[in-house]
Every structure is written in C-alpha cells, then in structure tokens.
Amino acid sequence: MSTVNEHPTPLVLQCVELDSDAAVPLYRQLYRDLRQAILSSKLLSGMQLPATRSLAEKLDISRNTVLEAYDQLTAEGYLESRVGSGTYVAQELPEELLHVRGQSHLHPSRDQASDGSSGASPLSARGELLTDIELSSFRADAKPRPFRPGLPALDAFPIETWSQLTGRRWRSLPASMLGYRQSTGYPPLRKAISAYLQESRGVHCSPEQVIIVSGTQQAITLTAHVLLDPGDRAWIEDPGYPRAQGAFRWAGAQTVPVPLDEEGLSLHQARSTDGDARLAYVTPSHQYPLGMTMSLSRRLELLDWAERSDAWILEDDYDSEYRYEGRPIAALQGLDDAGRVIYVGSFSKVLFPALRLGYLVVPEALVESFAAAKSLVERCPPLAPQMVVTDFLEEGHFERHLRRMRTLYAERQSILIEALEAETGDQLDVSSDEAGLHLTVFLPNDLDDQAASAALRKREVVAPPLSFYSQRSLDRDGLVLGYAAVDEADIRAGVDQISETLNASVKR
Structure with a gap:
C-alpha cells in the first residue's frame, strides 16, 4: 500500500x-x-x-x-x-x-569507523572525491539502443580485414616481442600516427611527441595530473564533455565553466571570471555537444592567451574525421608556434571503442614528463592491437574505412532529420550538422529535457538531456541524439518513441 x-x-x-x-x-x-x-x-x-x-x-x-x-x-x-x-x-x-x-x-563516515569506534575513512580525500565525481554511464547493451551518443557503426566495421591482420601478426610474432615494451607505445604506430596527423589534420609533430594511451579519458586524466596542481583553474566548455571536468576535479583543479557563442569557447566570458586559468579544455573542430567549429580568429585569440598567460590548451579532437561538407578542419595544434597545445585523438570512434587505443601529441618540452607519468599509470599498452592498427593505417584500410563511414553517417543523419521533421513537426528545433556522430535538438520552452530523457529511457531510447552536459542553467533545453550506430529501421522506430513522448507533454 x-x-x-x-x-x-x-x-x-x-x-x-x-x-x-x-x-x-x-x-x-x-x-x-x-x-x-x-x-x-x-x-x-x-x-x-x-x-x-x-x-x-x-x-x-x-x-x-x-x-x-x-x-x-x-x-x-x-x-x-x-x-x-x-x-x-x-x-x-x-x-x-x-x-x-x-x-x-556499511559506509562509515570519517568520524565513525566500521566497528563503531571513532576512526578515519577507509578512503583518502582523493578517493572520496573520485567516488563522488563518478559519472553515470550507459549500460552495456548487446545491441546499441537509439540514440546513444559516441558510438560508431559497429555493424559496418570491416571485421574480416581486421581478423586477417590480427592473425597475420600473431602467426609471425617473435618471442622477443612478448616482454615489456615502451610505455609510450609501439614505435611504428607512433610514426604512422605522426604521418597521418600531419597529412590529414595539419598537426606538427615528430613520432617522439606521440604517446599511445588507452583512449581519450586516460589522455585527459594524464594531462590533468601532469600539468595541474590542486587549486589551479581549468576553463572548460559549457555545455561540454562531463568526463573532462571529472578528470580535472580529480586532479584537484577548480573547473570554471565557460559559455559558448557561435565561434566556440567565449574568451570574453572566461576572462570575466575571477582570476586566470592554468589550462583551457576545448573541442575546436566540432564542439561537444553543440557542434559549432571554433573560428580562426578565436583559435588565434586562444593561442595568444595561452602564450601570454603561460597556460596550456588541451585540444580534444574526438571525431574530426567525420566532416560531411568539405575537408576536415585543420587542428588548432597546427597553428601553435609556442608549444602550448596538447592534442588528443582516439581510435574509439573511427574504429571501435573496445580497442581502447588513443594518443597524445605533446610539445617537445613535455615529452619526458608525460613519458614518465605514462610509465606510472601503465607499464606498456598491449602490443598486438598496436601492431594491427599500424598495419590498418599503413596498408590503406583506415582511409577506405573512413570514406565508407562518412557516406554512411551522412546518410543516417539525413534519415534522422527527415524522420524528426516528419514525426515531430515544430515540436523540436532540428538542424543538420556538417560533422560528427550526433545531433543536438532543442525542445519547446514548456518541456523539460531531464524529464523527457527519463521518459524516453523507459521506452528503451537513450537521449541524454543537454542540461546534463552543463553546470549552468541553459537558455534552452535539448536532447543529444547519436545516430552513427543506429540503422534506418531503428532510427525511425526511435523517432516514433520521441514523438509519442513529446505528445504526452512532459511539462516542467
């Protein structure tokens, strides 16, 4: 009862x-x-x-x-x-x-030990902070649910080619390669990544500046601990990537949410906060989650700020390969003449997330420090996957895969937009995005994105609320819809659920 x-x-x-x-x-x-x-x-x-x-x-x-x-x-x-x-x-x-x-x-406080007596918490202050800033994650589904952001089209990955490359590597792998390797990564992969980034992203780097990591999250966390002291201020885009904020806060930094305008992170707004920053975290090629591209003038202004302030810029280039109009935008790092930009890339969205391989490109002056830090958090990354990625890059499979995926994702985005406009009418503000793997759509003023997202979750549709990515109160509520991993039938079925939810009028 x-x-x-x-x-x-x-x-x-x-x-x-x-x-x-x-x-x-x-x-x-x-x-x-x-x-x-x-x-x-x-x-x-x-x-x-x-x-x-x-x-x-x-x-x-x-x-x-x-x-x-x-x-x-x-x-x-x-x-x-x-x-x-x-x-x-x-x-x-x-x-x-x-x-x-x-x-x-079962969860004693600092003043109460597990036996009831006065005692210290079993966790350090950093451990308690880590527990408290841990972000909820999506459940691991056997089949991706619409519209979970951040997933590539796993069903379109060339698994047969990958299997052949893997088998070839293992059949010819000498016993001498089975011991500990360099913590900074497999040298031929670092060389291949350096060549690829110079040609396709305009990044200026040598293979020695490339450090292999276990994905973007490790790259951001490593950077936070190498460059930030407790109490240092870090500017972060708002709305922006929540796990970057978590990494900075775990390092003891003070995160400062900075609003965005049509050119990207607003330096005017950042400078209006109390005090300067030690680091700025940005996604300039395709802002996450709103999607704008940082203008050239804003990039130059940001680089000038970093040089004058003796500060750092962490450039997260998480999905720059997927641009559907024109060539991919060159990286911010390629404009950096003062060695202030740390560049982050990953294979999670261009190949598959379970691979857990990404890379940092660090200024020459920081190579030794980052290499030492990397050796402490990970003795050496798994060798076989690095070898296979090297072959995938050098033999042309990577570029062919990217071309196919650009065509597929542009098609899926078009299907999603067409279905949303047909089924939801003027209930959603929908516009195309010239890049990326997701769309951000805006709700009417009388709808609450957290309530709408919760209602959709009950319908087996993943649509994170835009407010989840922000520390501020936003002018408009919205939903973030990932489409890359969803085929046409599931896109249309998911849009039907969105339409029914909106018609149920989830009011504020």
Whole structure:
C-alpha cells in the first residue's frame, strides 16, 4: 500500500544537509542524502517527493541540481517519475538494496569507523572525491539502443580485414616481442600516427611527441595530473564533455565553466571570471555537444592567451574525421608556434571503442614528463592491437574505412532529420550538422529535457538531456541524439518513441 505524504517537503529537508563549500558537487550531495534516506526507510516506498522547483527554492540551490539528483536516483531505481503526477519513492526497490536498508555502518563516515569506534575513512580525500565525481554511464547493451551518443557503426566495421591482420601478426610474432615494451607505445604506430596527423589534420609533430594511451579519458586524466596542481583553474566548455571536468576535479583543479557563442569557447566570458586559468579544455573542430567549429580568429585569440598567460590548451579532437561538407578542419595544434597545445585523438570512434587505443601529441618540452607519468599509470599498452592498427593505417584500410563511414553517417543523419521533421513537426528545433556522430535538438520552452530523457529511457531510447552536459542553467533545453550506430529501421522506430513522448507533454 503506497504511503503518500501530502506535505513531503519538511520531511525531505530533515534528510538533506548540503555544504556549498565542499568539493563534492551539490547534486551529488543531494543524491547521496536522499538515497540514504530511502535505504534507511526515512522516506518510504510510494512517498511523493517535492517538485524540483519547490525543493530547489527551499534548499536555495539551482533547479538543475535537483533535477540531476532526481534523474540519477530514477536511473538507479530509487525513484519513479509519473507523468503529470510527480516523483515518488519507488514502490519496489531492487532486491539487493533491501539487504542494506538501515545499515549505515556499511559506509562509515570519517568520524565513525566500521566497528563503531571513532576512526578515519577507509578512503583518502582523493578517493572520496573520485567516488563522488563518478559519472553515470550507459549500460552495456548487446545491441546499441537509439540514440546513444559516441558510438560508431559497429555493424559496418570491416571485421574480416581486421581478423586477417590480427592473425597475420600473431602467426609471425617473435618471442622477443612478448616482454615489456615502451610505455609510450609501439614505435611504428607512433610514426604512422605522426604521418597521418600531419597529412590529414595539419598537426606538427615528430613520432617522439606521440604517446599511445588507452583512449581519450586516460589522455585527459594524464594531462590533468601532469600539468595541474590542486587549486589551479581549468576553463572548460559549457555545455561540454562531463568526463573532462571529472578528470580535472580529480586532479584537484577548480573547473570554471565557460559559455559558448557561435565561434566556440567565449574568451570574453572566461576572462570575466575571477582570476586566470592554468589550462583551457576545448573541442575546436566540432564542439561537444553543440557542434559549432571554433573560428580562426578565436583559435588565434586562444593561442595568444595561452602564450601570454603561460597556460596550456588541451585540444580534444574526438571525431574530426567525420566532416560531411568539405575537408576536415585543420587542428588548432597546427597553428601553435609556442608549444602550448596538447592534442588528443582516439581510435574509439573511427574504429571501435573496445580497442581502447588513443594518443597524445605533446610539445617537445613535455615529452619526458608525460613519458614518465605514462610509465606510472601503465607499464606498456598491449602490443598486438598496436601492431594491427599500424598495419590498418599503413596498408590503406583506415582511409577506405573512413570514406565508407562518412557516406554512411551522412546518410543516417539525413534519415534522422527527415524522420524528426516528419514525426515531430515544430515540436523540436532540428538542424543538420556538417560533422560528427550526433545531433543536438532543442525542445519547446514548456518541456523539460531531464524529464523527457527519463521518459524516453523507459521506452528503451537513450537521449541524454543537454542540461546534463552543463553546470549552468541553459537558455534552452535539448536532447543529444547519436545516430552513427543506429540503422534506418531503428532510427525511425526511435523517432516514433520521441514523438509519442513529446505528445504526452512532459511539462516542467
């Protein structure tokens, strides 16, 4: 029997204690307090929670903060959202949660050890921070659900060619290659990447400046720990890539969200914040997630700032190969004459994510420091995949694959836009994007993107809310729709679900 509290706000307020000065984000504090209140039965199954706007006003915090906490609790099964009614504590909690209800000793505080005595937390301050900034991830589906961002067309990957190259390498691999290798990566791969980047991306580098890493995330995290001290400020695009923010905060840096304009990261807005920055993180070729390309004048202005301020620029070139009109835009790094840009690339979106291979291109003055840091976090990357990627690059398979994928992704984007315009009419603001693997579409003013995303998730459609990527309150709510991994039938079926959800009017 559900228990509905007609006046839930006072009870919820008793369960929440927020500290605006803590390193842990406010949404995570609110999530944690509400979760513990549910597990300890202070908030009972079926109990209605306050509306997000009301709770935000009572706690004197942003409504987006409450929305993010509610959305995370909903995703994990603690809360359920009922369209037109509100948000409630879930009627049936996952079975494994029932075993820990009320057992707060499983997660002792700093002042309470697991045996009940006073003692220190089992985690370091950095460990606690890492736990609290961990971002929710998509579940690993056997088949990608529409419209999960960031996935390439796995069904179109030339697996037979890859298998042949892999088999050839293993058949001829000498025993001498089975020991420890260079932490910076397989030298022929570093040489092949250097040649490719110079020709296709306008990057100026030698093979010695290329460091092989386990994907973009390791590259960003490594850069944060090498270049940033605790308390240093890092400018990040807002909206932008959440895991970059997490990497900087884990290194102890203070992240400063910087708004965007039609030319990219707004240096005027960045400079209007208190104090300068030690590093700026940007996605200039195709901003994530809004999609604009940073203008030449803005690039030059950013490089001038970095040189004058003795600061660094971290350029994430995550999907630059996929441009559907004209040639790919040259990298920001190619304009850098002062050695201030660290360039990041990855094979996750051009080949496949499970490969876990990416690369850093670092200024010559930083090569030794990055190489030493890399040897501490990873003794040496797996050799066989690096060999196969080398062959894939040198024998022309990579370029052929890119040409096929550009054609396929342009077609899938066109299908998605056509279906959205046909099925949703003027309910969504949809426009094409000349690059990338996703579209950002904007919702009408009376629709809330977090609620819409949660409703779509129940329909087996992944459409992250635009507000998830921002630390600020945005002028417009939207959804981020990845189309590269979704075939035509699933694109149209997913759009049908979006249309039905919009027609159900998920109000603010």
